[in-house]
Amino acid sequence: MKRMRLGVVLTAFLLSATTLSAAPAATPKAPSNDDCLGCHEDPSAKRADGSSLFVDKKVFAESVHGAAGASCVDCHTDLAKTADFPHPEKLAKPDCSGCHAQQVEDYGKSWHAAARAKSPTSKAAWCSDCHGSHDIKPSKDPASRTNHFNLPATCMRCHGDPKVFPRAGGADGSEPMSFHDSIHGKALEKSGLKVAPNCATCHGYHEIRSPKRDPKSTVARIHVPSTCGSCHSKILDEYATSIHGEQLAKGNESVPVCSDCHSAHAISGTPEVRRLAILKQCGSCHDSSLKSYRDTYHGQVSELGFAAVATCADCHTAHEIHPAGDVRSSVGPAKRLATCQRCHPGAGPKFAKYDPHANPHDKGRSGILWFTALFMKYLLIGVFAFFGVHTALWFPRSVKARREANRRGGNGDAR
Amino acid sequence: MKDHGTAAPAGGAYVRRFDDLDRRLHIVLMTSFLGLAFTGLPLLFSERKWAKALSNLVGGFRAAGGLHRVFAIVMVIVFLVHLSRMMKRLFLDKDTTILWGPGSMVPQPRDLSEMLGHIRWFVGLGERPRFDRFTYWEKFDYWAVFWGMGIIGGSGFVLWFPKFWSRFLPGDWFNVALLVHGEEALLATVFIFTIHFFNGHLRPEKFPMDTVIFTGVLPLDEVKHERPAEYERLIAEGRVAEIAAPAPTPAEFRRGRIIGTIAVCVGLLLASLTIYALLS
Numbered sequence: 001m002k003r004m005r006l007g008v009v010l011t012a013f014l015l016s017a018t019t020l021s022a023a024p025a026a027t028p029k030a031p032s033n034d035d036c037l038g039c040h041e042d043p044s045a046k047r048a049d050g051s052s053l054f055v056d057k058k059v060f061a062e063s064v065h066g067a068a069g070a071s072c073v074d075c076h077t078d079l080a081k082t083a084d085f086p087h088p089e090k091l092a093k094p095d096c097s098g099c100h101a102q103q104v105e106d107y108g109k110s111w112h113a114a115a116r117a118k119s120p121t122s123k124a125a126w127c128s129d130c131h132g133s134h135d136i137k138p139s140k141d142p143a144s145r146t147n148h149f150n151l152p153a154t155c156m157r158c159h160g161d162p163k164v165f166p167r168a169g170g171a172d173g174s175e176p177m178s179f180h181d182s183i184h185g186k187a188l189e190k191s192g193l194k195v196a197p198n199c200a201t202c203h204g205y206h207e208i209r210s211p212k213r214d215p216k217s218t219v220a221r222i223h224v225p226s227t228c229g230s231c232h233s234k235i236l237d238e239y240a241t242s243i244h245g246e247q248l249a250k251g252n253e254s255v256p257v258c259s260d261c262h263s264a265h266a267i268s269g270t271p272e273v274r275r276l277a278i279l280k281q282c283g284s285c286h287d288s289s290l291k292s293y294r295d296t297y298h299g300q301v302s303e304l305g306f307a308a309v310a311t312c313a314d315c316h317t318a319h320e321i322h323p324a325g326d327v328r329s330s331v332g333p334a335k336r337l338a339t340c341q342r343c344h345p346g347a348g349p350k351f352a353k354y355d356p357h358a359n360p361h362d363k364g365r366s367g368i369l370w371f372t373a374l375f376m377k378y379l380l381i382g383v384f385a386f387f388g389v390h391t392a393l394w395f396p397r398s399v400k401a402r403r404e405a406n407r408r409g410g411n412g413d414a415r
Numbered sequence: 416m417k418d419h420g421t422a423a424p425a426g427g428a429y430v431r432r433f434d435d436l437d438r439r440l441h442i443v444l445m446t447s448f449l450g451l452a453f454t455g456l457p458l459l460f461s462e463r464k465w466a467k468a469l470s471n472l473v474g475g476f477r478a479a480g481g482l483h484r485v486f487a488i489v490m491v492i493v494f495l496v497h498l499s500r501m502m503k504r505l506f507l508d509k510d511t512t513i514l515w516g517p518g519s520m521v522p523q524p525r526d527l528s529e530m531l532g533h534i535r536w537f538v539g540l541g542e543r544p545r546f547d548r549f550t551y552w553e554k555f556d557y558w559a560v561f562w563g564m565g566i567i568g569g570s571g572f573v574l575w576f577p578k579f580w581s582r583f584l585p586g587d588w589f590n591v592a593l594l595v596h597g598e599e600a601l602l603a604t605v606f607i608f609t610i611h612f613f614n615g616h617l618r619p620e621k622f623p624m625d626t627v628i629f630t631g632v633l634p635l636d637e638v639k640h641e642r643p644a645e646y647e648r649l650i651a652e653g654r655v656a657e658i659a660a661p662a663p664t665p666a667e668f669r670r671g672r673i674i675g676t677i678a679v680c681v682g683l684l685l686a687s688l689t690i691y692a693l694l695s
Contacts, residue, residue, distance in 0.1 A: 297574075301458070308477070360594060366587040397538075
């Protein structure tokens with residue numbers, strides 16, 4: 001029944017189009033919203049491919065555009081000059097720039113826009129993918145897709161799906177879904193803190209650039225500290241004056257930035273895990289320091305999986321890392337004792353002369369340790385070499401002795 | 416088949432080698448040694464899965480550290496009891512035989528010649544030396560404990576109270592203490608779990624167990640064959656009757672074998688884990 005009606009409408013359209021093409025073009029009056037809704041209000045109305053063309057009058061009326069009295073042709077501009085209805089199925093994509101010029105310009109610089117420009121089949125987000133279409137609500141509306149608290153769920157529709165966004169399948173803390181369990185995600189979604197960041201706080205709103213491919217991205221390696229520092233400003237001050245921060249400012253991107261230790265999305269508030277994980281992080285560059293640390297009690301206990309002993313940042317601090325010769329260094333002569341005393345209250349100045357990265361093979365670092373290590377090495381080799389040979393020679397002779405004793409039925413060792 | 420030195424007690428005369436206190440000291444020493452190894456080795460091989468498992472088995476590194484210190488105190492007590500007995504014999508009983516001669520643990524020229532003779536016997540170049548009461552390898556084991564007590568015990572107490580000791584010692588002595596504590600522990604455990612076990616228990620003539628340290632007595636016949644010099648001395652001095660002892664009951668004998676076997680098995684397990692970790 002419905003289908004028949006649609007068929008009639010389409011036939012009428014084709015006929016009128018043929019007739020009109022011959023007639024001179026007049027300037028028709030733009031259709032009113034009610035004109036449009038005459039067809040689109042019908043929930044059962046469908047396009048040729050069976051998809052619905054229904055527009056809910058009430059939903060549109062409650063949307064930001066509906067409430068502002070916008071008409072359909074404000075967005076669907078190609079219908080403003082059309083008098084012939086029904087109109088062709090394929091319309092131009094609404095161009096939001098007519099009203100939202102700045103936002104569309106910003107979007108044009110984004111990786112989303114670049115990906116769409118590159119491939120027509122790209123699934124990269126377009127205005128309506130994030131904002132919706134006839135139901136767009138202002139961001140301050142709690143029901144809006146782009147409301148501060150709802151934005152992660154909106155982004156995750158694509159970025160939580162490995163089929164759309166391959167990195168979503170990772171498990172190294174860079175996968176976007178881990179945001180939900182992060183300290184940021186919990187503050188936003190569980191505690192409802194408006195100061196908690198959502199995706200856009202770090203990545204931007206419309207001008208979302210690729211951190212890997214675009215050095216202008218707010219989360220490109222070189223910009224990560226300043227982005228995080230927009231909230232964590234005191235930490236940024238500390239980091240910026242540290243050896244790592246100074247090197248980054250010089251363009252050395254091999255130094256650690258925030259996300260190397262804290263991860264990009266899984267940013268955790270549990271220090272136990274982070275304090276053990278940091279060993280691997282720091283050790284990925286400072287491998288000889290990690291090795292010498294492993295020879296100490298601190299290093300052995302942490303290797304067993306217990307975080308109750310000092311790991312890197314406990315002595316070197318997390319953000320204010322300076323070379324040991326620098327007066328600001330937590331392990332330099334000026335602050336070293338105070339650093340030890342944080343865990344060893346009452347420790348004296350000689351206590352702080354203990355070398356937590358001792359190297360027994362480095363004669364210059366500690367002569368007595370070098371000598372002791374050498375002595376122990378030869379003591380062990382000497383003892384085991386002598387008794388190894390002793391035992392190896394004794395064993396066959398002992399077998400023989402036992403056989404002889406057994407054969408004799410005697411009760412003593414063979415002579 | 417005669418299972419020399421290992422089967423149920425044979426008939427015939429028995430003599431006492433170790434008194435009751437010595438036997439008990441050995442059991443406590445052995446237990447505390449195994450305890451120290453169990454709670455200490457995981458730190459030395461912390462990168463190994465078995466070390467993490469062992470560490471969790473004893474209740475984490477804090478519990479392991481606590482037990483390690485308890486075992487250390489027990490071992491020090493054993494050591495001090497033994498020392499005080501020696502002091503008493505020397506100064507109160509005026510027994511100078513512990514300083515020199517066949518009844519002494521002090522290394523003497525004959526130990527060197529017996530060692531060389533023993534090695535010649537291994538390769539078929541001579542007779543077995545006519546050992547007396549204490550052989551050179553027994554003396555080595557004995558003094559190794561003294562050396563170990565000094566080195567491991569001393570460094571252990573430095574590491575136990577670093578704040579106190581750092582008032583007197585320079586900082587890098589703690590690095591030295593940590594190094595020697597670990598290296599010497601490695602030497603002591605691997606030595607005891609391989610060489611001492613072989614000499615005392617696992618060599619074919621003794622296998623699977625020499626129970627003399629657990630029962631305190633051994634057949635006079637065994638003295639005659641293994642330690643002929645001591646046997647002849649006992650006969651010449653007419654002291655056999657003086658040290659004669661009743662044969663161990665089957666229950667005593669069994670108990671010795673069970674305790675010894677458990678200790679040997681635990682030790683061999685730790686030694687295999689250690690050696691595997693060192694070689695791989």
